[in-house]
Each structure stands twice: as C-alpha cells, then as structure tokens.
Amino acid sequence: MLNKYARAFFTRVLTPFAALLLRLGVSPDAVTLVGTGGVLAGALAFYPRGEFFWGTVVITLFVFSDLVDGNMARQLGRSSRWGAFLDSTLDRVADAAIFGGLALWYAGGGHSLVLCAVTIFCLASGQIVSYTKARGEAIGLPVNVNGLVERAERLVISLVACGVSGLHKFGVPGIQVLLPIALWIVAAGSLVTMVQRVVTVRREAAEADAAAREGEGNPA
Ligand SMILES: CCCCCCCC/C=C\CCCCCCCC(=O)OC[C@H](COP(=O)(O)O[C@@H]1[C@H](O)[C@H](OP(=O)(O)O)[C@@H](O)[C@H](O)[C@H]1O)OC(=O)CCCCCCC/C=C\CCCCCCCC
Ligand SMILES: Nc1ccn([C@@H]2O[C@H](COP(=O)(O)O)[C@@H](O)[C@H]2O)c(=O)n1
Ligand SMILES: [Mg+2]
Numbered sequence: 230m231l232n233k234y235a236r237a238f239f240t241r242v243l244t245p246f247a248a249l250l251l252r253l254g255v256s257p258d259a260v261t262l263v264g265t266g267g268v269l270a271g272a273l274a275f276y277p278r279g280e281f282f283w284g285t286v287v288i289t290l291f292v293f294s295d296l297v298d299g300n301m302a303r304q305l306g307r308s309s310r311w312g313a314f315l316d317s318t319l320d321r322v323a324d325a326a327i328f329g330g331l332a333l334w335y336a337g338g339g340h341s342l343v344l345c346a347v348t349i350f351c352l353a354s355g356q357i358v359s360y361t362k363a364r365g366e367a368i369g370l371p372v373n374v375n376g377l378v379e380r381a382e383r384l385v386i387s388l389v390a391c392g393v394s395g396l397h398k399f400g401v402p403g404i405q406v407l408l409p410i411a412l413w414i415v416a417a418g419s420l421v422t423m424v425q426r427v428v429t430v431r432r433e434a435a436e437a438d439a440a441a442r443e444g445e446g447n448p449a
C-alpha cells in the first residue's frame with residue numbers, strides 16, 4: 230500500500246537530492262552500500278542496548294537511501310539487473326540487522342523470551358515474504374500480489390514504534406508498550422502476507438502449467 234501511494238511523493242521529494250549526488254559523482258551502488266552500512270550500524274550499535282530512540286534516528290537517516298539509489302539509477306537511465314540484485318539483497322541484510330538488533334535486546338536486557346521469539350518471527354517471515362515473490366518471479370510467474378504488509382509497512386510500523394518507545398528513556402511514561410504491540414502487528418501481518426503470496430503463486434503456477442499442457446495438446 231505504501232509502496233503504491235507513498236512512492237510517488239518520495240520520488241518528488243528525493244529527486245533533487247538524488248540529482249545532487251549524481252552531480253557530485255556518487256554512484257547508485259555507493260548509495261545502496263553506504264545506506265545499508267548505516268542501517269546495520271544504527272541497528273546493531275543501539276538496539277541491543279535498548280537505545281531505541283537514537284538507533285531509530287540513525288536508521289531513519291540511512292534507510293531512505295533505498296529510495297534514493299533507484300531514483301539515481303533511473304535519472305541516469307542506467308537501471309541495471311546488477312543494481313536490482315544488489316538493492317534487494319542488501320534490503321534483506323538491513324532487515325536482518327533491524328529485527329536481529331531488537332531480538333538481541335529482548336534476549337538480554339529486555340528480558341522477554343516471548344518478545345524475542347516474536348521478533349525472530351518478524352525477521353524470518355519478512356525474509357520469506359520477499360523470497361516468495363523473488364522465487365515466484367524466478368520460475369516465470371507474474372506474482373500479481375503485494376499483500377497486506379510489504380517491506381515499507383514492516384519498516385514504518387517497526388521504526389515509528391521503536392522511535393516513539395525510545396522516548397521512555399527521556400521520561401515519557403508508559404510509551405514503551407508501543408514496541409511490543411508493533412512487533413505483534415508486524416508478525417501477524419507478515420503471516421497473512423506470506424499466505425496471500427503463496428496462494429497467488431499456487432494459482433498462477435497451476436494456470437501456467439495448464440496453459441503449457443494445452444499448448445502441448447495434452448489437456449488435464
Ligand atoms: C519523536 C519520535 C521520534 C521518532 C524517531 C524517528 C521515527 C522515524 C520513523 C520512521 C521512519 C520510517 C521510514 C521508513 C522508510 C522506508 C522506506 C523504504 O526503504 O522502503 C523501501 C520500499 C521498497 O523498496 P524496494 O523496491 O527497493 O524493495 C523491494 C522490497 O524490499 C520487496 O520486499 P517485499 O515487499 O516483497 O517484502 C522485495 O521483494 C524486493 O526484492 C525489493 O526490491 O520502498 C517503498 O516501498 C516506497 C515507499 C516508502 C514509503 C516510506 C514511508 C515513510 C512514511 C512515513 C515516515 C513517518 C515518520 C513519522 C515519524 C513520526 C514519529 C512520531
Ligand atoms: N544500486 C542500484 C539500486 C537500484 N537500482 C535500480 O532501481 C530499482 C529499485 O528502485 P528503488 O526505487 O526501489 O530503489 C532496482 O530494481 C534497479 O533497477 C540500480 O540500478 N542500482
Ligand atoms: Mg532502492
């Protein structure tokens with residue numbers, strides 16, 4: 230949903246910045262790599278210590294690089310297969326660091342095995358959601374479904390909740406309850422999305438196989 234409705238807005242806002250980077254001689258791949266490095270550092274340096282506010286500030290500064298790199302490639306007229314591969318692969322790395330950092334907190338100072346498990350579920354299900362689409366497309370299917378909770382939703386829900394929960398350390402009482410609520414929402418939403426995508430791939434695969442059999446003159 231965000232991908233559909235918010236992308237146009239962010240494209241307009243980030244295009245001048247992407248153009249500036251290009252004028253400075255920065256490449257889209259460099260933005261992809263530096264952005265992922267920043268997310269990784271922010272998530273792993275702050276989240277395992279329960280520093281949710283500052284961790285989220287650092288991650289937010291870098292996560293938008295994911296919208297800038299593609300924008301730069303398109304402005305250059307050089308959107309490449311390698312760039313698509315690098316972008317998607319490093320998305321998985323960034324997501325692993327964000328949810329991994331949170332899981333480490335709950336396994337340690339956060340003292341909650343249940344929330345540690347929920348966070349690991351968010352990490353794993355998010356990766357599977359993305360894999361279902363990538364694998365479906367790799368076997369030649371259109372995978373015409375995005376589902377309830379795509380990556381943008383997973384990130385926005387988790388990061389907003391993390392950042393706001395982090396205000397607890399600045400004396401805002403009771404606010405830290407937001408993070409567990411967000412993690413349960415992301416976990417449930419990712420499960421639904423996984424099912425939506427698997428069902429779509431199953432239908433599209435059956436249709437494609439049936440069409441292929443018909444083409445060979447061998448229906449049923
Ligand atoms: C006082 C409070 C302090 C709070 C501190 C700061 C809080 C800041 C909070 C949040 C900011 C969150 C920003 C998150 C932005 C995420 C943007 C992003 O990276 O989106 C990526 C997404 C997908 O890009 P790709 O096409 O490159 O990736 C594909 C995708 O990963 C597929 O995965 P799948 O969907 O299948 O799971 C893969 O399959 C595919 O391989 C891969 O290529 O880009 C978009 O979707 C574009 C839309 C982005 C929309 C961003 C919206 C940000 C909105 C709001 C920010 C709100 C901040 C409000 C703070 C309020 C605090 C009170
Ligand atoms: N280093 C890169 C990064 C991305 N691309 C291209 O952009 C597409 C992704 O666009 P986003 O707006 O989601 O970043 C990707 O599929 C590539 O075509 C690139 O070429 N090089
Ligand atoms: Mg990108």
Ligand SMILES: [Mg+2]
Pocket residue numbers: 295316317320
């Ligand atoms: Mg990306």
